[in-house]
Amino acid sequence: MSFLESIKSLVVNFLKGREPYEVAVENFTKELQKALLKADVNVKLVVELTKRIKERALKEPPPPYISKQEWFIKIVYDELSTLFGGDVKPNVFPIKTPYIMMLVGVQGSGKTTTVAKLAYFYKRYGYKPCLICADVYRPAAYEQLQQLSVAIDVPFCGDSKSTDAIDIAIKCKKLCLSKGANIIIIDTAGRHGYGEEELLLKEMQEIAKAVEPDEVVLVIDASMGQKAYDLALRFHQATPIGSIIVTKLDGTAKGGGALSAVAATKAVIKFVGVGEKIPELEVFEPRRFVGRLLGLGDLPTLIEKLKSVERYKEFEERFTKALAKGKISLVDIYLQLQTIRKLGPLSKILQLIPGLSLLPLDDKQLRIGEEKIKKWLAIIDSMTYEELKNPKIIDRSRMQRIAIGSGTTVEDVKELLKYYEMVNSFIKNARRRIGLLKKLGIDLSKLDIGDIGREE
Numbered sequence: 001m002s003f004l005e006s007i008k009s010l011v012v013n014f015l016k017g018r019e020p021y022e023v024a025v026e027n028f029t030k031e032l033q034k035a036l037l038k039a040d041v042n043v044k045l046v047v048e049l050t051k052r053i054k055e056r057a058l059k060e061p062p063p064p065y066i067s068k069q070e071w072f073i074k075i076v077y078d079e080l081s082t083l084f085g086g087d088v089k090p091n092v093f094p095i096k097t098p099y100i101m102m103l104v105g106v107q108g109s110g111k112t113t114t115v116a117k118l119a120y121f122y123k124r125y126g127y128k129p130c131l132i133c134a135d136v137y138r139p140a141a142y143e144q145l146q147q148l149s150v151a152i153d154v155p156f157c158g159d160s161k162s163t164d165a166i167d168i169a170i171k172c173k174k175l176c177l178s179k180g181a182n183i184i185i186i187d188t189a190g191r192h193g194y195g196e197e198e199l200l201l202k203e204m205q206e207i208a209k210a211v212e213p214d215e216v217v218l219v220i221d222a223s224m225g226q227k228a229y230d231l232a233l234r235f236h237q238a239t240p241i242g243s244i245i246v247t248k249l250d251g252t253a254k255g256g257g258a259l260s261a262v263a264a265t266k267a268v269i270k271f272v273g274v275g276e277k278i279p280e281l282e283v284f285e286p287r288r289f290v291g292r293l294l295g296l297g298d299l300p301t302l303i304e305k306l307k308s309v310e311r312y313k314e315f316e317e318r319f320t321k322a323l324a325k326g327k328i329s330l331v332d333i334y335l336q337l338q339t340i341r342k343l344g345p346l347s348k349i350l351q352l353i354p355g356l357s358l359l360p361l362d363d364k365q366l367r368i369g370e371e372k373i374k375k376w377l378a379i380i381d382s383m384t385y386e387e388l389k390n391p392k393i394i395d396r397s398r399m400q401r402i403a404i405g406s407g408t409t410v411e412d413v414k415e416l417l418k419y420y421e422m423v424n425s426f427i428k429n430a431r432r433r434i435g436l437l438k439k440l441g442i443d444l445s446k447l448d449i450g451d452i453g454r455e456e
Contacts, residue, residue, distance in 0.1 A: 006038070014028050025054060049079055076294065082286075084290060086286055087287065092121075098182045098184060100184045103185065103217045130154065134188050135189040155176065159172075205238055218232060228246075232265045232267055246259060263286075272289070327424060375406070380416070
């Protein structure tokens with residue numbers, strides 16, 4: 001179980017629990033300690049954090065109309081947010097152009113892929129990135145970055161025959177600028193970071209001196225845990241680090257250790273890698289991250305993802321109304337199936353929605369393959385207006401007609417209707433949780449969610 005999953009499980013169990021409040025708080029803090037220590041968070045930080053949570057939970061009275069359980073989750077939310085950096089909101093966009101970023105990091109941290117992810121991120125916002133391969137040591141480094149540049153349609157520069165990284169960086173910088181690039185991202189050779197490659201660290205300094213980057217970005221693998229603290233300091237001593245990107249956060253149990261360790265250095269974590277695919281790079285904001293960690297959702301990230309979909313406005317309006325009413329229609333399901341193709345598994349989308357992410361989502365149930373999506377879209381296309389409006393009227397004979405018209409089977413139709421009922425169940429539970437977020441003082445006024453949670 002990853003760090004994110006273990007913390008969310010604690011919150012779900014706390015809210016379901018039947019023990020007296022004081023006992024529940026005691027049990028929660030003990031389990032939180034175990035989860036944080038397992039995630040390789042520094043022992044001293046864990047003890048101090050859980051002590052503050054426990055003291056506040058038992059001594060601070062909740063505001064009017066707020067239950068003790070709700071107030072406790074708010075306390076945990078605040079304290080974990082502080083652990084991971086507080087209210088920091090990194091400025092991820094260049095303060096000027098052209099802007100040069102040099103990425104450094106240890107071998108195996110996902111640095112080269114992150115170079116491409118950064119370029120893809122900035123390209124989406126209208127910038128013109130260009131990639132430079134200055135890694136002359138790792139076999140196939142040149143080919144890998146070249147292939148990634150083609151995949152995202154971004155200019156690339158390097159020299160597979162040269163062994164002079166500094167010369168490559170200087171020449172490619174000039175070439176990128178001549179092509180009109182306004183963000184230049186340089187990939188450097190990986191280091192182990194523990195004293196074996198002093199010459200490479202020196203080379204990193206010389207590259208920085210030669211190309212004068214506006215920002216040096218340290219890429220850290222989340223699986224390093226609290227070792228990330230020493231690594232960040234070591235690299236910062238060699239070349240002042242402007243920001244940090246933590247990769248592979250989705251699949252490691254030590255993610256909390258890496259994030260808290262980096263936060264302890266007072267370094268700015270700008271991005272986190274949450275998957276292997278190129279688009280899976282997100283801006284890191286501690287409170288946003290902790291909100292998702294605790295199952296409180298992350299509507300800003302969801303909205304940002306949905307804006308890349310052509311039918312975003314229609315989807316947004318329908319989904320907002322569905323959450324407000326506590327019910328979703330088959331037409332909404334139709335639009336969701338179309339967007340899933342671009343956004344990924346529905347389980348990931350649901351985790352970004354306040355309230356839904358606290359529910360025990362069965363990932364196997366929510367995982368929908370491309371073939372199934374095609375079938376379900378065809379089935380909905382074959383339904384009458386009355387059937388779309390009121391799926392309860394779909395009996396065996398209607399199922400047979402729909403199956404024939406869509407080129408599917410009755411079982412396929414049943415499966416879609418079962419999925420429709422399951423999603424509606426999640427929506428109903430989500431609506432009840434929206435009020436909790438507002439009570440906890442988590443500002444939803446700027447998240448474009450309209451009347452969600454407002455009583456009809």
